[in-house]
Amino acid sequence: MSAAKQSVVECEGVEVEFRRGRTVQRVLHGLNLHVERGQIVTLLGPSGCGKSTLLRVVAGLTRANRGEVRVFGAGVEESQRKLAFVFQESALLPWRSVWQNVHLPSEIRGSAGESSLKERIERVLELVGFKPSDWTKKPSQLSGGMKMRASIARALITDPELLLLDEPFAALDDMLRSKLNDLLLEIAQRTGCTMLFVTHNIAEAIYLSHRIAVFREGQIGEEITIDLPFPRTSGMRSSIEFANYYGRVSESLMRSSE
Amino acid sequence: MKKTSVVASVLSPLVVFLVVASLWHFAVDWFRIPPVILPKPEAVLRGMWTERVSLLRGAWVTFQAALMGLGCSAVLGTLIAMVFSQSAWIRTAFYPYVLFLQTVPIVAIAPLLIIWSGLEFRTVVLVATIISIFPIISNVTSGLLSIDQNHLDLFRLQGAGRWGTLMKLRIPSAVPALVQGLRISGGLAVIGAIVGELFVANSGAYDGLGTIMNAMQANLRTAELMGAIATCTLLGIVLFLTVEGLHRFLLRRWTIDAGFELDR
Numbered sequence: 001m002s003a004a005k006q007s008v009v010e011c012e013g014v015e016v017e018f019r020r021g022r023t024v025q026r027v028l029h030g031l032n033l034h035v036e037r038g039q040i041v042t043l044l045g046p047s048g049c050g051k052s053t054l055l056r057v058v059a060g061l062t063r064a065n066r067g068e069v070r071v072f073g074a075g076v077e078e079s080q081r082k083l084a085f086v087f088q089e090s091a092l093l094p095w096r097s098v099w100q101n102v103h104l105p106s107e108i109r110g111s112a113g114e115s116s117l118k119e120r121i122e123r124v125l126e127l128v129g130f131k132p133s134d135w136t137k138k139p140s141q142l143s144g145g146m147k148m149r150a151s152i153a154r155a156l157i158t159d160p161e162l163l164l165l166d167e168p169f170a171a172l173d174d175m176l177r178s179k180l181n182d183l184l185l186e187i188a189q190r191t192g193c194t195m196l197f198v199t200h201n202i203a204e205a206i207y208l209s210h211r212i213a214v215f216r217e218g219q220i221g222e223e224i225t226i227d228l229p230f231p232r233t234s235g236m237r238s239s240i241e242f243a244n245y246y247g248r249v250s251e252s253l254m255r256s257s258e
Numbered sequence: 259m260k261k262t263s264v265v266a267s268v269l270s271p272l273v274v275f276l277v278v279a280s281l282w283h284f285a286v287d288w289f290r291i292p293p294v295i296l297p298k299p300e301a302v303l304r305g306m307w308t309e310r311v312s313l314l315r316g317a318w319v320t321f322q323a324a325l326m327g328l329g330c331s332a333v334l335g336t337l338i339a340m341v342f343s344q345s346a347w348i349r350t351a352f353y354p355y356v357l358f359l360q361t362v363p364i365v366a367i368a369p370l371l372i373i374w375s376g377l378e379f380r381t382v383v384l385v386a387t388i389i390s391i392f393p394i395i396s397n398v399t400s401g402l403l404s405i406d407q408n409h410l411d412l413f414r415l416q417g418a419g420r421w422g423t424l425m426k427l428r429i430p431s432a433v434p435a436l437v438q439g440l441r442i443s444g445g446l447a448v449i450g451a452i453v454g455e456l457f458v459a460n461s462g463a464y465d466g467l468g469t470i471m472n473a474m475q476a477n478l479r480t481a482e483l484m485g486a487i488a489t490c491t492l493l494g495i496v497l498f499l500t501v502e503g504l505h506r507f508l509l510r511r512w513t514i515d516a517g518f519e520l521d522r
Contacts, residue, residue: 061411085415091408095430095512107426108416158416 007073008162008194009035009058014067016053027053029218030067037161040188040195042205044249045215046257051198052088055164058196059085071162081109083162084155088170090147092139098125098150099135105158121157127190128153128183145176149183156187163187163195169204178234181207185232202253206245207232214249216256224249297481306485312470313489319466321493323379323451324444325500327386331443334387335394336436342395343402343428344420360392364450368457377458382466385454390443394436401435402428433512437505444501448494467493 016028027050035041043051056062057069060076071079084105092101102121106112125135128149139147148168155163165184169177181204188195199205205212206226213220226245228236236242279299285291286298293301306313338356342349368385375381405428413423455468465473467490474483 056411059411059415061414080415080417083415085411087408087412089408091406091412093409093427093430095433104426105416108413108418108422 006036007034008037008039008071009033009196010068010070010073011054011058012068014054014057014064014069016050016057016062017065027218028057028064031219033213033220035194035196037194038188038192039210040184040197040208042197042199042209042212043215044199044202044205044212044253046253047200049215049256050218051215052166055085055166055196055198059083059164061085079162081158082160083164084158084160086148086151086155086163086165086168088167090139090144090151092147092150092154094139097136097138098130098142098153101139101150102154102157105154109158121153124153124156125150127156127187144172145180148172148180152180152183152187156191159191160193163193165195165197167198167200169201170199177201177204178207178237182234184208185230189231202246202249203237206242206249207237212249214252214256221256222252224252294478294480297484301481302484302488305479305481306488309470309482309485312465313467313486315464316467316470316486317489317493319464320448320451320455320468320490321497323382323454323466324386324447324493324497326383327450328390328440328443328447328497328501330383330387331391331394331447332436332440335391335439336398338391338395339398339402339432340424340429342399343424349399356392356395359388364389364453365457368453372457379458381458382451382454382468385457386447386450389450389453390447393442393446394439397435397439397442398432401432405431430512433508437501437508440501441498441505444497445494448490448497452490 011031011033014028014031015026017024017026019025031050031054033041033054043054045051053062057064058071058076060071060080069076072082092098093104096104099121102124103112103117106114106117111117122132130146130149130153134142134146139150142150151168169180172180184195184197185208187193195208197205197208206228209226212224212226214222214224216222224245228239228241228245282296282299286293286296297305342352364385367388371381371384371388375384402424409427409431410423413427418426451466452468452471455466456472459465459469459472467486471483471486471490474480474486
């Protein structure tokens with residue numbers, strides 16, 4: 001690992017268990033993970049393996065029973081303001097327009113009075129690909145892909161240094177998915193934002209990541225570094241290296257699911 | 259289900275009405291039923307027509323009482339639900355007493371309300387409020403509590419407090435539940451207003467429908483009494499349509515109801 005101060009996320013021996021009545025379900029046991037600044041790390045694994053739980057632990061939404069989690073070198077609660085979460089469903093407030101949804105985080109944080117806010121909202125909406133005529137639309141008038149774009153815009157408005165994404169594109173078709181993959185890469189390049197990305201789609205994981213962490217029995221079973229150059233282009237998806245990585249990652253995933 | 263045409267949906271109930279009315283008409287002749295027990299349908303209509311002014315005025319008075327009662331229920335019920343949403347302890351402690359409002363027979367406490375509040379219009383409103391508040395409290399409370407977990411997490415991550423979460427998340431989320439509650443409470447408020455008038459009698463510048471019915475019954479004017487009953491039913495429908503209009507207006511703004519057309 002590089003210098004400790006560069007680490008954005010540090011997990012050491014993280015254990016999480018859920019109690020349902022008398023049975024205790026151990027979701028994470030002794031998980032270690034380090035994510036350096038500016039990296040995109042993908043958490044890959046079969047459903048129910050604890051990927052989303054880890055994301056929630058890093059966000060401070062679920063408490064680890066044991067082990068240490070440090071985000072930006074501090075406790076999870078102190079770092080909450082530096083991160084943003086993109087939920088599996090877009091989680092937009094249905095009674096608010098796109099613009100108002102993006103406005104929301106500033107309202108809650110009490111920074112809605114800032115004069116630059118209007119401009120920043122417009123810039124972020126343009127970045128994620130919204131036409132001004134769609135800014136006043138309600139979520140129910142938007143397609144799945146547009147909802148997710150609005151959700152990403154809402155996450156970006158607080159200028160997060162760490163973006164946590166919980167299977168954001170799971171419900172979208174392949175075309176939309178790869179378009180939004182490119183959007184995420186563009187955002188990463190422009191903002192230098194560190195990303196922790198949960199998915200069970202292998203191609204998406206390879207295309208986006210510096211590194212893939214494959215889950216195995218509540219731990220990181222294997223970490224695979226993806227040495228494809230940045231910026232990534234959709235042409236790379238059909239390259240031999242990509243196919244090789246695909247084979248390696250799916251083999252690793254197969255071993256996890258046994 | 260196959261869609262029935264407008265003509266059929268208007269015509270077929272009308273046919274049923276005419277058949278039932280003529281059976282009624284001939285039954286009265288055939289069994290020689292005295293008009294005090296069962297007047298003929300045309301006598302009821304005639305009674306409604308001759309009493310049209312007092313019935314319309316009465317309907318207006320009762321409508322106002324019911325609407326005010328419903329308004330009080332909406333405001334008070336929402337406030338109580340907001341308090342309930344803040345702690346499980348409060349809910350457990352106070353729920354039995356709220357349930358009391360639902361289970362107590364309104365006719366049993368109406369005399370008591372008259373002792374406290376007098377033979378006044380406000381007592382009628384009070385009866386309408388008490389009978390119609392429970393669906394608001396229970397619906398809005400559950401609306402305030404059943405919030406999407408992702409939305410709660412979103413607010414938590416931004417460091418939202420109790421107040422911010424209530425104002426910006428819980429209350430807007432509960433608006434459809436409030437409207438659902440109003441739909442149930444609307445009918446109850448009409449019943450409450452009429453029951454209240456039966457007890458209060460003199461409830462304002464004009465007599466309400468309940469007061470009119472009392473007078474008709476005392477004078478054995480059965481045809482006019484049945485006319486007043488029909489007016490009560492129509493009033494219920496008018497209030498229902500009022501709430502329904504509010505429902506559509508609000509849900510258009512909130513756009514949560516999946517059954518509601520948006521792209522127009």
